[in-house]
Amino acid sequence: MNPVPAINHPCALCCRPTSMWCSRCQSTWYCTPEHLQTDWPRHRRECVPATHAQNYNVIATPPPAEQQMITVSAILFEPEEERPRIITVKCRPPQVPSQGMCPQPLIGMHFPHEQTESIVLTQGLNGEPLRFPLHLWYSPTALSRCAPVNRAIYHITSGAAAKHWCGTVVVLKFNGSRRQGYSDAGSNDLPALSAYFLAYK
Template sequence: MNTQSLISHPCIVCGQTTTMWCSRCQNAWYCTPAHLQGDWPRHRKECIPVVSTQQSNMIATPPPIQQQLITVTAILFAPEEDRSRLITVQCRPQGTQSQGLCPLPLVQDYFTEAVPNTIILTQGLNGEPLRFPLHIWYCPRALQRGSPVNRAIQRITSGAAAKAWCGTVIVLKFSGSRRQGYSDAGVNDLPALSAYFLAYK
């Protein structure tokens, strides 16, 4: 047992004497786990791990701060609006960057009826491959149930679509053909979407 563990030290946060320390570096003293948690943004910069030994007076080090949300521009086709509009969508990273997992768009608030489905559009006008595929989020229940026609989609297809789309549609744009991330969607993506909605049956 480390003899230092028997000696009281002042808590870094409040100064109260304690025999508990950070389990990672064993060099910072805290009287409660809450004090370590609160001081972690500062302490983590100086916290150098040591070889772990099981001791009862250690306080577990907080987990690393979660990756920050990524914000991208998406296209919203709201059923009650006459035109599509650009919105910002937050995406939560999944796994590590080296795993190559695409961030998860947080779009559930736009789909109150059911969990949305997705379609990945890889071809644009005249079947040309899209360099940046489009990720279309929609509610299948709205399509099946015959909800009100999406006026924004009806407008970009000039009402000539073989089948009318119903419900909310959100379109994100992948940052490349490997589909590991998103870039900002914009008005330049509307022709490919119009061609898709015209051809959908």
């Protein structure tokens, strides 16, 4: 988990990968200053100046060098794919590292135009506690609007789930029970996930 430069975040307007953000709030990404200006009527309602910002101008700029990302492996369950696959997810470190908060995974490109929610899976097979809890991110609107059944989840449960899951799921793994950071998720985590999706109602 080496720090990497903050790159390839989706532009809030066109979703093109970018390495520039709104210099005022430092939390929304734009591929060009023009896209920030175009999106400003909408973005201004949510643009809260970052307390540590060096520059309060509303322009798209590269983030400062000290803002380092961490990269971890995660599991992606795409609705139209037959099997889950391992992907790389960049995580933004907490604003105040000394407070021990968990990094923010940058997974918006897997949920275009959708809000996400998450749940933490703390038990595995037969109710055994997981040493490294799993963090599942999903779209509640995909579940509520009965989007197509997620074929990758259907596959790992052999179609035996009482209720089928709809929409995309991204799974990260905490690096310990305190949930203050992530480690690499992998195929060893699939049995616990399968047990969860089988029990989902």
